[in-house]
Amino acid sequence: MKCPFCNEAETKVVDSREAEESEVIRRRRECISCNERFTTYERLEKPTLLVIKKDKTRESFDRDKLMKGMMRACEKRPIAAEKIEQTMDQIEKELRNTTTGEVSSQLIGQLVMHHLQKLDEIAYVRFASVYREFRDAQQFMKELQAVIQKKPLEKAPKLTVHIE
Ligand SMILES: [Zn+2]
Numbered sequence: 001m002k003c004p005f006c007n008e009a010e011t012k013v014v015d016s017r018e019a020e021e022s023e024v025i026r027r028r029r030e031c032i033s034c035n036e037r038f039t040t041y042e043r044l045e046k047p048t049l050l051v052i053k054k055d056k057t058r059e060s061f062d063r064d065k066l067m068k069g070m071m072r073a074c075e076k077r078p079i080a081a082e083k084i085e086q087t088m089d090q091i092e093k094e095l096r097n098t099t100t101g102e103v104s105s106q107l108i109g110q111l112v113m114h115h116l117q118k119l120d121e122i123a124y125v126r127f128a129s130v131y132r133e134f135r136d137a138q139q140f141m142k143e144l145q146a147v148i149q150k151k152p153l154e155k156a157p158k159l160t161v162h163i164e
Pocket of ligand 1: 004005006031032033035
């Protein structure tokens with residue numbers, strides 16, 4: 001860390017302490033050349049989007065993981081890879097527009113289903129069956145019937161942004 005007074009490249013840390021519940025480390029430094037003291041702060045660079053999982057733990061949003069799930073649902077369906085990519089872009093954009101920088105995994109699932117339903121019904125049912133972890137065939141059939149009858153199943157989940 002360069003000295004702000006004389007530009008000397010070498011400075012030594014004379015004190016280091018954590019502040020603000022350990023999210024910031026404050027260091028007092030002393031220039032080995034002019035002996036002036038100054039302070040530096042070390043902060044954790046937070047990922048811009050966190051996913052709140054079922055058990056309330058957080059992990060950073062993983063686009064590749066979600067993309068794999070969507071690709072699996074769209075397998076052997078007449079959907080261009082480009083279209084899936086575009087849908088993924090739209091989903092990610094909507095997620096990143098949330099003001100808190102945190103979204104629940106539940107909301108992500110709902111958002112994907114909302115978009116897949118417009119894209120391809122079979123892909124939608126496939127994704128929904130994995131996501132909802134249907135406990136029995138009856139529940140699955142009920143869902144399938146609703147799709148066939150074109151009942152609006154997935155309303156756009158409430159985000160802070162307007163969805164179509
Ligand atoms: Zn100096």
